[in-house]
Structures are given as structure tokens and as C-alpha cells.
Amino acid sequence: MTGLDGEILEPENLSSDKTTGADEKSVRAGFWRTFGKAAKQIPLAEDVVAAYYCALDPKTPAKAKAVLMGALAYFILPTDAVPDFLALVGFSDDIAVLTLAIATVRTNMTEAHRVAARNSIANLDGDKAKA
Numbered sequence: 001m002t003g004l005d006g007e008i009l010e011p012e013n014l015s016s017d018k019t020t021g022a023d024e025k026s027v028r029a030g031f032w033r034t035f036g037k038a039a040k041q042i043p044l045a046e047d048v049v050a051a052y053y054c055a056l057d058p059k060t061p062a063k064a065k066a067v068l069m070g071a072l073a074y075f076i077l078p079t080d081a082v083p084d085f086l087a088l089v090g091f092s093d094d095i096a097v098l099t100l101a102i103a104t105v106r107t108n109m110t111e112a113h114r115v116a117a118r119n120s121i122a123n124l125d126g127d128k129a130k131a
Helices: 024-041 045-056 062-076 092-108 111-130
Strands: none
Touching: 024 045, 024 062, 024 111, 045 062, 045 092, 045 111, 062 092
16 A cells, blocks of 8 residues: 555554553564654654663563553554544644643653653764764
């Protein structure tokens, strides 16, 4: 299937279910690919990446991890309420879910998570500049 003009993501697997794969392995495998494609559309990029690091931190409480893993899994899978491959609106529902999750567990997000997020975003920007 070819993408429409202005699409953000290719519709890789439109039969995917947002409720499957909400585990750490799926999030680790898909986060950077999806984030890289959506970074310009995400107003809270640093918070989203800090949430990723918080979710993977062994010191983060299980309840906070569960909230973040669910939201991050929703973000990385291409089929949801508003398909991610649609230009301009594709990530709007994902951002809403991530914003709510981040607000819910904000007290568990540490300065170390934010520093790691800033460094990763800077490295991602540096990699794009080299390309």
C-alpha cells in the first residue's frame, strides 16, 4: 500500500490491535522509529522521551511503569482511533494518551530521565544533520 501525499508513517500493518504488544519489548523495538518520524509533530517531545526512560527504569514503581508502557505502546502502533499515517492529525490521539499518562506519573519522572531525554533528542537531531 502506498502512502498518501503528506503522510507521516506508512500504514505498516493496519490489522494491528492497539491492545496487543503493550510490553517493554515492543516499546523498546518501536519507540525510536516512531518518535523519529513524529518528532516534529510532538509538542512535548522531551516529556515523551523522558517517559520512555522512566518506563524502562528499574526504580520506577510498577503502577507507573504500567501506565507509561500502555501509553507508549499506543504511541508506537500504527492503528488506533486516528491512524498515525494520516498527515497532521495522525498523532493527535497518541499525544492525548501520552499527555494524560505523563501527568498521572509525573512525580516518578526524575531529572535523570529528563537529562537522558535531552541527550537522546540532541543525538537524534545530530544524526539527522549528518544525513
